[in-house]
Amino acid sequence: MDLKNNRSTxxxxxxxMLDTVFPRIKGDIGNPATFDFPVKYKIVKGASPERVVLQADKSLLQPFVAAGRSLIRDGAFALATSCGFLALFHRELTQALDVPIYSSSLLQVHFAQSIIKKGQKTGIITARKRSLTRDHLAAVGIEHYPLTIVGMEEAEEFTSVFIQGKSTLDADKCRQEMKETALALKASNPDLGAIVLECTNMPPYTQTVHRATGGLPVFDVVTMVNYAHSAGMAVSQDYSVCNNLDNSGKGV
Structure with a gap:
């Protein structure tokens, strides 16, 4: 959906946003009900999952920049994207855009790795392992971390919807596929300390991954956008009322 021309107050x-046809259920970055604060969307026409994930089509960089600038003109104080594979463009986007850009949930790997024990590693669940290259990791500065990466290539429902573009979604089947992937990741990596979900369509299943892995911390695009909002709003947060409270929290 495109924004109106007037600047938001x-x-x-x-x-x-990528140009997609699949459903955006609550929890997905493309559903505004996912967030407790205002978000606005700009679709990059022709930016299909095939071009972004499978082809890493660098000709899409300028259309993504243009979409970001359009949102900034309308009043955005920060930007995110609807695909974790846009980590590949992170450096270019940060230089081209005049507000903070949260290009990929992979930015949270730094944080995840810093809160776990020495000798533990962060796991990444990605839409397609074969497409998540060292260049993607290097673009957000995580190529040297002790990562273990698993993909959803063999997950029939997930791949048919989010990569191949099927217009319907069996959320229960997708949830089961995410659970099975998480269980396999944990079973093959006893030193796993945290998980980052690369794909922005995975957050509806974050709790499933969390439970399947015995309560490991799980970071996704929603956790990232939530703290992007907190960080951005802190600049303009009005705490003046606090100056009129005594130590009990009552007004003085």
């Missing part, structure tokens, strides 16, 4: 996060 309500602070919001702008989300640059």
């Amino acid at each position: 309500t602070p919001f996060i702008g989300i640059i």
